[in-house]
Amino acid sequence: MEKQMPYSTVLRPIALLTDFGHTDAFVGVLKGVILSIHPEARIVDLCHGVSHQDIGHGAHLLDISLDYFPRGTIFCAVVDPGVGTNRRAVLVETRDYFLVGPDNGVLWPAASGNNIRRVIHLTRSRYFLARVSATFHGRDIFAPVAAHLSAGIDPGAFGPEVSDLTRFAFPEPEPFENGLILSIRHIDTFGNIGLNLTLEQFMPFAEQGFVMRINQTTINRHYDTYAAAPDKTFFVIGDSAGFVEIAVKKGHAASQLDIDKQDTGVTVTIEPCSDFKKG
Amino acid sequence: MEKQMPYSTVLRPIALLTDFGHTDAFVGVLKGVILSIHPEARIVDLCHGVSHQDIGHGAHLLDISLDYFPRGTIFCAVVDPGVGTNRRAVLVETRDYFLVGPDNGVLWPAASGNNIRRVIHLTRSRYFLARVSATFHGRDIFAPVAAHLSAGIDPGAFGPEVSDLTRFAFPEPEPFENGLILSIRHIDTFGNIGLNLTLEQFMPFAEQGFVMRINQTTINRHYDTYAAAPDKTFFVIGDSAGFVEIAVKKGHAASQLDIDKQDTGVTVTIEPCSDFKKG
């Protein structure tokens, strides 16, 4: 991505990522708060469809999206099951971006992948709404801080620098006989099942042929495009973020396999199998 | 909220509230109409997930969101089951805001809570689209008026001032033995069930201990934060708008209680009960 633009406040759009959905006014209220503080703020919806209180899903979406935004973007990520407890509210400054949100791991993969410069503990209540509730820090703390930051307030003004940030690690593939045990990172709106297998990790399997098993279903086809695949058949494909996913053309892989996002009992494995080399 | 900004047209964002959902182009068309009239308009989505034709739901979302928007915001609220009848189209100017929409009650709670200055009956068709349909006044009347208003047209130009505005009252709690009969205001995306009980009205019950009954289920726990509550257990909590709601941590209260938004046969009561004081 091009990042040659000068790094000034006019180039600090605010990108919102939440699990608030679209049937309530929560997201709208965040925007009202931001515009009340900084009427010229440029607000972008990154996504509000994070699975409810699913830190891993939020962390994943933030991580795969970050690089596509202009330098100076302020990401305000509100997936916050610990709201009202003593989990910290933080602002992370990285090489190219700012990330504002709860310190529960949701910021970690994106922040750590972009060189963390400093972590600020958000303590200066003069930058919060006057009344901070126990249940909606997105409105009362994170949106106000993002707005002030977009208006040019220095990151250091929001509180003291701290030396740590809560980590979140997606599970890595685990060895299994001569293959790997995989896990599901996310399921997208098309029903594609995103796995924790990078294209690089998949390469040797793709070259030798492979058998992937998900619950009782066996998959051994691999295509580079949806269009190349036959209809109504499970196959694996590289997704647009560099990972492998399970897909069905003119179908919905997740519902055909009876898998949903909350499902934790799914077993996915991949093993080499030279019977099924890519044709 | 800070409202110290000068009150000029550049500070008049247009906030859209509708029951149009996100699977059609209705909302997009509103925005196209607005930008056709005022290319510099600043459009914000407040919410498009109002339950279909549910004036009370729209009124509630508008009412709890208003104060978080900057002074001068134009709210364009289109929940309009009476479109095409002789219900009036109105513009309400309040102390801090403008509200545009059908005169069916949807504007009342928000407008009356912010000091109504004048109510304009929208009659000047020069500010509408050239062809006004019988089914989509959001596109043909309300969005155009909001756009012209954001561009600086004086409210008085849109039609004659009238002396009344259709009222809408949320039901108040009713006395019941030594407690109250409550009703459901709304159900949010997390499954939390919002009641018509303010935190102030709830205070004496919270202090003495209470039993709430919803259909056959009994609830006697009260927490200040979601995080403090045990998993998978019904409890009551103050919501971010000053009302009491029924929630379940790591659950979905409404579906677990088999209640949906349209449900009118639900009975909710609260009574004092000193057996269940907050621990």
Place this chain on the structure above:
Amino acid sequence: MEKQMPYSTVLRPIALLTDFGHTDAFVGVLKGVILSIHPEARIVDLCHGVSHQDIGHGAHLLDISLDYFPRGTIFCAVVDPGVGTNRRAVLVETRDYFLVGPDNGVLWPAASGNNIRRVIHLTRSRYFLARVSATFHGRDIFAPVAAHLSAGIDPGAFGPEVSDLTRFAFPEPEPFENGLILSIRHIDTFGNIGLNLTLEQFMPFAEQGFVMRINQTTINRHYDTYAAAPDKTFFVIGDSAGFVEIAVKKGHAASQLDIDKQDTGVTVTIEPCSDFKKG
């Protein structure tokens, strides 16, 4: 619509139409890409709820929305089942607008209705992202081209002019005894069933009285507004885009008739029947 505004780059909002839904970050990433290239771009969501990979649905929404946008708007339409194949990526310049997307028919009804001036085959990769994936040309090609175009790049810079554009025709009503066989264009969020019958084509039936049959259900009522119709009864009404739809007041016609968007086995007919003249 008013189109008197001068035709300059500041008046080129980018309107996004996709089948990406709202539960992933795909739409957010498109916006990040656009703002990375053109930080001042004015981005509008037309709709992201196109049925998955349904070119006809996308074409319909684009077609009925186009005219409501300001002159110079850049429509970026990404409904792209053939992504990664050799289907062309194109930019269509029409009398009033620019349309960017895959050349699979999705652009045709809107473009051909607004006088096509030239069709550019998008081949100049300097205007794409540096790495073009095989699965997400919305991000890698269409959004970048729309962004550069909004920043003032001349359409001719994106590739060679070509002489054809893939056509897409909605099915026309077919003769049937003394009436017509109709088909379903789309189902909206309210459950209204949009037919391929224009108000003009419906006029003689409306005047003489008619019987419409959809699967086993008979409909003979016609109202000009939802409000005029009785509750819970099927009727036909002109929609806001000039077509006829089947509706139920305080109901959801599609689910009551057990019809969904993917359903292809539905039979709809209309015949004159003087027993049922409009009252």
